[in-house]
Amino acid sequence: MQPYTKAIISNNLVEITQQAYSPNLKRTSLGGRKPLSNQSTENHEANIKVSINRARKNIRRLLECNFTNQYAFITLTFKPTKEVDLTSVKACNKLFRDFKKRLSYYLQKNNLGNFLYLGVTEFNNNKGDIHFHLVCNLIDLSKDKLEELWSYGWAHKVVANSNPSDNEKIAFYLNKGISDQRLNGHKRYFKSQNLREPIIHEVENPSDFYSHLDKCKPCLKGGETYHSPYTGETKYEQYYLEDSKELINYVQDVQ
Numbered sequence: 652m653q654p655y656t657k658a659i660i661s662n663n664l665v666e667i668t669q670q671a672y673s674p675n676l677k678r679t680s681l682g683g684r685k686p687l688s689n690q691s692t693e694n695h696e697a698n699i700k701v702s703i704n705r706a707r708k709n710i711r712r713l714l715e716c717n718f719t720n721q722y723a724f725i726t727l728t729f730k731p732t733k734e735v736d737l738t739s740v741k742a743c744n745k746l747f748r749d750f751k752k753r754l755s756y757y758l759q760k761n762n763l764g765n766f767l768y769l770g771v772t773e774f775n776n777n778k779g780d781i782h783f784h785l786v787c788n789l790i791d792l793s794k795d796k797l798e799e800l801w802s803y804g805w806a807h808k809v810v811a812n813s814n815p816s817d818n819e820k821i822a823f824y825l826n827k828g829i830s831d832q833r834l835n836g837h838k839r840y841f842k843s844q845n846l847r848e849p850i851i852h853e854v855e856n857p858s859d860f861y862s863h864l865d866k867c868k869p870c871l872k873g874g875e876t877y878h879s880p881y882t883g884e885t886k887y888e889q890y891y892l893e894d895s896k897e898l899i900n901y902v903q904d905v906q
Contacts, residue, residue: 653857654669654670654671654884655669655670655671655672655673655674655853656668656669656670656853656854656857656860657851657852657853657854658850658851658852658854658860658902659712659849659850659851659852660849660850660851660852660895660898660899660902661711661712661713661715661716661849661850662715662716662719662895663715663719663815663891663892663893663894663895664711664712664715664889664890664891664892665864665869665889665890665891665892665895665898666887666888666889666890667854667887667888667889667890668885668886668887668888669857669885669886670879670882670883670884670885670886671882671883671884671885672881672882672883699835702839703829703830703839706826706829706839706840707822707826707829709840710769710771710822710825710826710829710840711818711819711822711826712849713769713842713846713848713849714769714786714818714821714822714825715813715818715849716846716847716848716849717767717769717846717847718767718769718786718788718813719813720812720813721790721810721811721812721813722786722787722788722790722810722811722813723785723786723787723788723789723790723792723808723809723810723811724784724785724786724808724809724810724811724821724824725784725785725786725787725789725797725806725807725808726782726783726784726785726806726807726808727747727750727782727783727785727801727803727804727805727806728780728782728804728805728806728807729743729746729780729781729782729803729804730803730804730805732803737778737780737781738774738778738779738780738781739781740772740781740833740834740837743772743781743783744772746803747783750800750801750802750803751766753800753802754766754800757796757800763791763792764788765843765845766787766788766789766843767787767788767843767845767846768785768786768787768788768842768843769785769786769787769825769840769841769842769843769846770783770784770785770786770787770825770840770841770842771783771784771825771826771828771829771839771840771841772828772834772837772841773827773828773831774828774831774833779833784824784825786821786825789808790810794806794807794808815870815872815891825840850899850902850903852902852906855905856905859901860901863897863898863901864890864892864898866897866898867892867893867894867895867896867897867898868892868893868894869890869891869892869893870890870891870892870893871888871889871890872889872890872891873888873889874886874887874888874889875887
């Protein structure tokens, strides 16, 4: 039986998974999911790990899909204050939402487009105060204006070029704090609603798919082969393409 093959195409980043069991067979053989009320502490912790791993992958994919040329990498920090609990995710998220309103008004008033962003919440290791890391499209906004609009403290900004090595470093930096237990019950990353999502493609003809992949001058960046009770013998490959247009056109035609 031909293995089940799925590709996730995030612009030039392509991930291919081949597994012995299809998703439908997996659910049937395991008898469905158990209700949450019957799950053990061990299962709960396993689900948290799955959530963290999924978030890490999604962050890299969204970065590749939406920031394909240049982007701004921004860190927003708070000045010490007694008015707000800076260790509270809920309280700091409220301030970030207020900042977005001010920023969006400024951008619209000056015909500078919409605010596109992908971000994470991180805790200071010493005090536990929160700060935010963002990848966004504010390339031309000055640091002084950004800090004025932020208004709660300091803003640090660098402009990065989108390429495999820099994107990997930025994604690693975004991901380094998302396993913090203080984020349990909160979103591990946040994003603007108008971001493009990766293309998820179930590959029915692997040889045809790989033929179009080869035309895009792929570079194999990593991979592994493992066995899972859920997927069987599983092979994972990650490629970075010189130009994904050929592959994306092919996938859109066959879907």
